[in-house]
Amino acid sequence: MRTALRRVIQLVVVLLCVSFFSFALISLFPGDPVVAIVGFSSAPQRAEIRHELRLDEPFIQQYGHWLGNFAKGNLGNVYYGPTGRGKVSTQVGQSLPISLQLMAYSMIITLLIAIPLGVFAAYKAGSVFDKLANATAFGSIALPDFALALILSYWVGVKLRWLPSSGYVHPTANLVEHLKSMTLPALSLAVGQIAGYMRLLRSDMIATLQEDYILMAKSKGIPTRRILWRHAVRPSSLTLLTVAGLNVGALIGGAIVVELIFGIPGMGRLLATAIFTRQFVELQSIVALIAIGYVIVNVIIDVLYTVFDPRIRDARAIA
C-alpha cells in the first residue's frame, strides 16, 4: 500500500513538471501571442484577449490559472478572428478517440504480426526463415512511415481502389467501413514498428530458450508449441514491453503525419491545424495532453511488469 501511495505521489510530481514545461515552452514563443492568434484586430480587441489569457499577469500566476482550468477540463479557446471562439475541449473530445483508435489498431496489428514472427524466428534461429525475416525487418525499418503511407494510399487506395485512400467513418455509423477506413493508416504506422518488436522479442527469446527451465519443460514431454507460448514468451517480453512504452512517443509522432496523409480528423490533424493557425492556447493543451498520455502509458507498463514477472512484484514489496 505504501508503495502504491509513493507511486501516486511520483506520478503527480511528474505530471506537474510535464504540464509546466508544455505550458512554458509555448509561452516562450517570440512575438506577441495575441497577434499570432487573432491576426488583424483592433487594439481594444487585443487588450481584451490579452486580459482573457492573463498575459498581463506574472508567468507563475498564468501557469497556475491555466493549470486550474486544465484540471477542471477547461482547455481554453480556439480563436477564429477577433470575436469568434471555440472550445478546445470540444475539439479534443472529437479528435482524441479517433487518434486512440488509430494507435490501438496499429498496436494490435504490430503485436499480432511481430510476436508470432519473433517467437518463430527465435525458435528457428539461423534458419532460412529467420534470415529472411531479419532482412525484411531491416528493409521495413529503413522505410519511413510517411513514405509507406503515401505508397499505400496511392497504390491500394487510388490505383487499386481496394480500400479508401482517405477519410474516416465513425464506428457507430458503419463498423465495416470504419475498419476499412482505418486499415491503411494503421498499417502504415504498424509496419515500421513490427520489425523492431520482432527483433527485440527474437533476441530475448533466443536467450530464454537457453534457460534450464525450458529444457525442464521439454523433459515433461509437453508440445513445443506450449513450451514456446506458455513457458518462453512471458519471460522474454519485458524488453518488448519497455520499448513499447517508450515508443508511444514515436507512435504519436507517426500518427500525426499519417492522419494528415489519410485525412483522418484525429489529434494529429488538430495539432497540425493549431500549429499552422498559431493557436497557442490549443497547442499548450494538446502538448500537455500528449505528454500526460505518454506518462500514463508508461505507468501502465510499469504495472504490467509486475503482472508479467512475479519476481518484480515481490522485489517491490520488499523495497
Place this chain on the structure above:
Amino acid sequence: MSPRRQKNGGTRFPDAPLDGPLLEVDNVKTMFKTPRGLVHAVDGVEFTLERGKTIGIVGESGCGKSVLSRSIMGLLPNNVVREGSIRFEGNEIGHAVGEEMRHFWGTQMSMVFQDPMTSLNPVMRIGNQITESLRYHLDVSKDYANEAALALLQSVGIPEAKRRLREYPHQLSGGMRQRVMIAIALACGPKLLFADEPTTALDVTVQAQILDLLQQQQRERFMAMVLVTHDLGVVAGRTDDIAVMYAGRIVEKAPTRLLFSETRHPYTEALLKSIPKLAQPSHMRLDAIAGRPPDLVNPPPGCKFAPRCPYAQARCLVEEPPLDDSATPGHAFRCFYPVGSNEGKDALARNLAAGATASGRPVFAEGDALATGTVVV
C-alpha cells in the same frame, strides 16, 4: 472418465514385454559439433538397468554424466551426433528424434535437474508447472489435476502444500524447489527417473533429505533411477550398481558394495580417496586427483586416464583397455594393471622405483609428497 487413460503416452509402440531389462544402453556415443571439432562427450557407453533398480553414475565434472543421461532421454541440442543403441522396454529409441521422444518424456522417463534455482519457470505458479504434464499426458480434468498436484506436493514433503500450489518458485527455498522438481518429474508416474546431481546446488543440510526422498519415492513406485553425481559418497548405500565414468566412457562398473570393497580401476581408487569430508562444501571440485581430464576433441590414444594414473605403464599410453568382466559377476573395468591385482602392484612398484610413471608424471610414496606429483598413499 478413467483418469489413468493415457492420451499421448506410450502409444507409439505395441505393449512392451514386462520381462527383460527396462533400459539397455549399448555403445552409445555422443559428439558435439563445435568450431574446434567434434567433442566426444560420451564415447561408447554400455550398461543395463532392470526395472525398479538404481544405478549411480559417478565421475569428475566434464566426464559426460549429464550428456549421457540426456543422450538416453534424447534431450540433446541440435549440434549433436548420437550413435549406438538405446533400448527402452526392448524398443530401440537410440535414433528417435524430438517428436517421437516426446511421448516418452514425463510418462516413461523424466529428469530431475541439478539446479532448482534455474530449472523452474520463474513466471509460472508451482501448481501449473505440476499440472500441465498431468493434463497433457493423462487427459484429466483441471480439478483432478489440481488434486493430484496437491497429493504430489504432500508426498514430496512440502508443508502447507495447498498454499504452495499458488506460489511462484522464488517464494520457495532451494530445498523446497528441488522437492517441487521431484514432484514434477514424478507427476506422470515415469518408469525411469534421471536425477542429474540433484543435490549439488543445495545446502549440505538438505542434501541427505533430498536423497532420502528420491530413494523413498523410487522404492514406493518401483521406479528405476539413474542417479548422477560427482561424489561417490552420495551413491554409497543408495544405489544397486555404480558406473564410474571418465572422459566419456565407463571405466568401472560394479554392484555398489563391490565397487567399494573390490575397487579395480585406479581412477575409482582416486575418487574414493577424494570423497568429500562431511565438513566440506559439496560443490567443491574433485581436484584431489592431480592433473586435468583429457581434451575431448583430440583424446590421447591408449587409456584416457593414463596421463594421471600412478600405475601407468608404456602399454597404457598406446593401447586402450577394453571394458572386461572381472571374475566377480557384474563387475567390469577397463585396466591392464588393476588395483589390488599382482599386475597392479608390480606396476606401481616399478613406477615408485623409477620416481615417475610411463607418462612422465612423478610419483612418490606417502611421506615425501610433493605438491604437484601424484601421491600414492
